[in-house]
């Protein structure tokens with residue numbers, strides 16, 4: 001097949017076409033990908049070399065594949081890799097031969113656990129090109145992340161979405177919008193990521209495209225822009241009567257029927273003009289006209305050009321494919337329109353995948369679109385927007401850190417501005433540390449290739465970066481003008497900073513944020529852990545190994561927390577769910593070779609004070625002739641839901657820590673009356689406040705019942721008249737005084753227990769709803785159902801304040817960023833176009849999608865204790881078909897009976 005001139009002009013194409021012989025340097029041993037390249041048909045080195053060449057940012061897409069568990073994300077991604085020529089055979093989830101799910105645990109369980117990044121190019125090169133249509137586009141680089149669908153790995157989705165520009169949401173053609181789909185949809189809403197939807201598994205019995213389209217409108221509250229409708233072939237059913245089976249799609253933009261050749265594993269697509277397919281697919285022509293008219297009408301609501309042309313001609317055919325695509329792209333990129341293109345297919349039987357890649361190019365944004373050329377940042381605590389520019393200084397976000405046994409620690413970064421070059425010394429503004437990026441990689445799932453730079457808008461990996469963690473911001477160290485100098489006291493540093501600021505602001509007006517050591521890109525939200533289990537080394541000699549391995553997994557996964565139980569001396573691992581802890585334990589023992597045993601998985605209860613007390617503590621010691629003195633007053637009380645924080649005393653510092661509030665008041669009110677009462681000049685105020693806060697945190701970390709405190713307000717007052725000489729009143733003596741004062745106050749107040757309540761969304765079939773609801777609400781510790789699907793509440797309870805505050809409820813820091821998702825009117829589902837189930841046997845009511853079982857969603861608030869082991873329990877209640885997701889709602893005070901039961905369960 002001749003290469004079209006369009007592509008021959010790009011430097012990418014020329015690199016890609018080059019054979020190993022003609023471009024020997026591209027194959028030099030140094031640049032060969034590390035590890036086995038069993039699956040890859042095109043050398044990752046060549047791809048990387050191509051990417052290092054100047055690719056216009058317009059031709060870059062950073063996208064994620066997001067969905068409920070088992071919707072077919074990995075199955076679809078594997079086809080994308082195959083059709084783009086990245087791999088030479090299709091990986092199969094069921095055989096454990098996928099490129100994307102490469103961890104042994106993923107292969108064994110058939111689920112995605114860690115999101116995998118890969119880069120591909122679309123359209124493909126010969127011989128992978130099969131239709132002229134595909135060739136009409138310039139080559140694009142697609143950086144793709146396949147995310148997990150299990151709710152326990154929601155953080156893995158969160159950190160991927162954080163750095164992506166667009167997403168493909170996959171739905172199951174039978175189940176429709178499932179519980180975790182809603183969760184990932186809201187996550188993408190928070191980061192304002194444009195999406196397209198792909199309805200997969202259309203080959204399954206019971207798959208009804210029209211019903212899923214209605215589901216999208218009702219549950220995701222968006223306007224589905226149907227750009228394809230299914231066509232069916234007749235096949236003999238077991239009963240002998242002809243059945244309609246999924247046979248391909250009508251592309252409503254170009255009015256073609258697309259079918260896929262099975263013998264080529266779907267690589268070869270056949271495009272037939274719709275007029276020519278009338279006989280083969282009766283009724284499809286009429287339906288396609290109807291569907292295209294509905295699409296044009298939907299776009300005309302927001303697109304002036306489409307509207308005026310359509311009003312003039314009253315004919316959908318007058319709108320060209322180009323015009324339709326332009327309008328659809330504009331609508332998809334503009335979140336306010338709530339228009340989402342919907343495609344369909346059956347990835348496992350190799351149908352429908354190439355048009356998704358086309359849609360990624362046509363409808364999803366490049367790194368500079370959708371306002372992404374203005375990245376929100378904070379500099380010295382103030383909000384700014386960073387202009388995305390290739391020619392400016394480097395700024396990147398670490399969004400994932402992973403330990404690779406062969407390569408060491410891999411820090412995945414997204415570069416937001418400038419070019420990150422191999423050998424650059426980068427300044428980590430989060431940790432205030434600098435380090436050289438000695439080696440850069442581009443990842444192809446588990447494979448990798450060396451690269452020299454990561455350009456603006458791209459994703460890459462820094463190898464063996466010792467310090468970075470998820471969420472850290474990196475800028476070029478040589479341009480930083482106000483970094484902390486090690487060894488300089490914070491007081492002196494503060495003075496230096498002030499001087500710098502004065503000078504800088506005077507000279508340039510607005511400071512260049514890329515030179516500022518305090519620049520922070522928006523961090524990644526980490527959900528609080530709710531389950532925990534103890535970990536013990538098998539022998540004393542294994543303790544060190546276990547601790548090292550724990551450090552690695554804690555750095556890899558910020559949704560895992562590791563703490564030390566001082567009394568028992570045991571390490572405690574806390575995480576998002578039972579599966580999360582189980583898999584983390586397997587990673588510790590199987591991959592990181594830690595020799596340890598995990599105890600039973602338990603619930604992270606919290607304590608709360610039941611009264612309010614004020615204690616004045618004087619700490620006075622003399623150790624080895626050295627005096628230490630501090631005086632502090634601590635008031636401890638519970639925080640109720642309805643209370644808002646007020647600051648009548650003009651208090652100096654307030655922090656919210658794990659659901660508690662620590663307020664510090666340095667009582668300098670007396671200063672006015674008595675000039676001798678003031679903070680001594682030797683005392684570094686920031687250091688003093690840090691020490692007092694740390695003392696309070698230590699006291700709050702364990703209450704009299706051995707659990708961490710929650711919903712507790714601590715007000716600490718320091719009276720400068722209590723300060724003694726430089727040697728006696730050091731900040732560290734205030735740490736001890738603060739800890740003792742808070743501990744005593746908590747003891748004096750008395751405490752009760754709080755338990756985590758979860759927002760739970762259960763997907764199950766209609767017939768199982770009664771059983772599931774009865775089970776959830778049964779017993780003393782039962783939950784309450786907030787909404788059943790048909791009751792019209794389609795919002796995610798975790799994002800709404802659906803639970804009324806009662807006197808026994810307390811605040812939590814676990815609330816999600818609901819404020820960022822503005823409330824919008826519900827879509828009128830009756831106005832949404834959806835094709836009928838069959839074009840041959842039209843029912844009078846085109847909205848009647850037959851008797852197929854439909855997935856129902858049950859939304860409930862349930863104590864976490866009831867959700868222990870719920871995966872198995874739900875499966876047994878629903879014949880394996882039910883799934884659920886849950887997110888933390890809040891901690892609630894437990895009744896005495898429930899405390900007794902919980903303690904008895906723990907003891908047993």
Ligand SMILES: Nc1nc2c(ncn2[C@@H]2O[C@H](COP(=O)(O)OP(=O)(O)OP(=O)(O)O)[C@@H](O)[C@H]2O)c(=O)[nH]1
Pocket residue numbers: 067068069070071072073074075076093094110111112113147148149150200201202203204345346347348349
């Ligand atoms: N019938 C049918 N089955 C499919 C299709 N696509 C995927 N499957 C099957 O669905 C199951 C789940 O597929 P995956 O690709 O692992 O789904 P996933 O969304 O990546 O799953 P997680 O990453 O674990 O959330 C596998 O058994 C696939 O073979 C399809 O088009 N038709």
